[in-house]
Amino acid sequence: MTCVxxxxxxxxxxxxxxxxxxxATTGDARRDRWRKHRIARRAEFxxxxxxxxxxxxxxxxxxxxxxxxxVTKPVLYRHFEDKADLYVALxxxxxxxxxxxxxxxxxxxxxxxxxIRMALDAFFTVIEEHxxxxxxxxxxxxxxxxxDADVVAEDKEVIATALTALLGDYMRMxxxxxxxxxxxxxGIVGMVQSTGExxxxxxxxxxxxxxxxxxxxxxxxxxxxxxxxxxxxxxxLPLEANKVVQLSRAKDxxxxxxxxxx
Numbered sequence: 001m002t003c004v005x006x007x008x009x010x011x012x013x014x015x016x017x018x019x020x021x022x023x024a025t026t027g028d029a030r031r032d033r034w035r036k037h038r039i040a041r042r043a044e045f046x047x048x049x050x051x052x053x054x055x056x057x058x059x060x061x062x063x064x065x066x067x068x069x070x071v072t073k074p075v076l077y078r079h080f081e082d083k084a085d086l087y088v089a090l091x092x093x094x095x096x097x098x099x100x101x102x103x104x105x106x107x108x109x110x111x112x113x114x115x116i117r118m119a120l121d122a123f124f125t126v127i128e129e130h131x132x133x134x135x136x137x138x139x140x141x142x143x144x145x146x147x148d149a150d151v152v153a154e155d156k157e158v159i160a161t162a163l164t165a166l167l168g169d170y171m172r173m174x175x176x177x178x179x180x181x182x183x184x185x186x187g188i189v190g191m192v193q194s195t196g197e198x199x200x201x202x203x204x205x206x207x208x209x210x211x212x213x214x215x216x217x218x219x220x221x222x223x224x225x226x227x228x229x230x231x232x233x234x235x236x237l238p239l240e241a242n243k244v245v246q247l248s249r250a251k252d253x254x255x256x257x258x259x260x261x262x
Contacts, residue, residue, distance in 0.1 A: 038079065042080070044069065045071075049086060050133060052067075058132050062086070091151035094130070094133050094137055098155065105118040110238060111237050120211045120215055121207070123196065124196060127200060135200070138197070156190070159189055160182075160185045160186045160188075163184075163185035163245070164182045164185040165181075166243055167185055168182075174226065191214070195210065219235060
């Protein structure tokens with residue numbers, strides 16, 4: 001989680017007081033307007049980089065991003081220190097895209113199997129829509145520029161931590177030993193990521209098919225373990241308590257997964 005927070009800090013190297021809207025301010029209106037303009041321009045360039053990724057693949061260069069944005073490389077370098085800085089910004093944007101889809105799916109008030117299926121579909125939809133972004137982040141650099149950041153591994157850790165809290169809450173609700181929640185969570189996340197990478201390379205089946213196969217595997221594991229403890233869950237009915245998770249990347253002192261009953 002600390003690595004993800006550092007990524008967010010590095011991609012927004014501004015400091016100052018917080019305004020009522022939550023935006024950092026300096027107390028100088030003119031300077032604050034200029035800062036907002038630079039933040040907006042930087043965001044535009046990140047979106048241009050995403051489009052350039054679609055056209056050029058993970059080996060794109062800064063000149064490709066500049067051309068897509070309609071500016072020169074010197075203009076681009078006014079907003080990014082170097083390729084590594086752009087990579088970090090792309091990593092942050094990739095994380096935002098994934099979490100925007102994944103968290104509502106994980107927290108959906110659905111029966112267990114549809115809930116699992118919806119969460120998996122959210123992940124596979126994102127990597128299907130942004131395959132080159134995923135490959136870039138998994139590879140770890142822009143055109144030979146290796147950076148000291150493993151975005152995919154960091155996101156895996158955050159998601160696994162949140163899933164640990166979710167599974168632990170349900171296991172305690174059924175008076176089961178929640179000690180298995182953490183290895184379960186990391187096992188599930190690792191399996192899904194490995195399958196996603198395989199699927200992106202092979203595309204030997206549809207997204208719906210791979211999602212359904214993984215749904216069956218994950219549910220079979222959950223059903224098998226709960227039955228060993230005398231707990232039978234109807235996969236087609238919502239559980240009595242809808243446990244949810246919240247992922248926070250904004251503050252160092254917050255736990256990345258806070259669980260509560262809905």
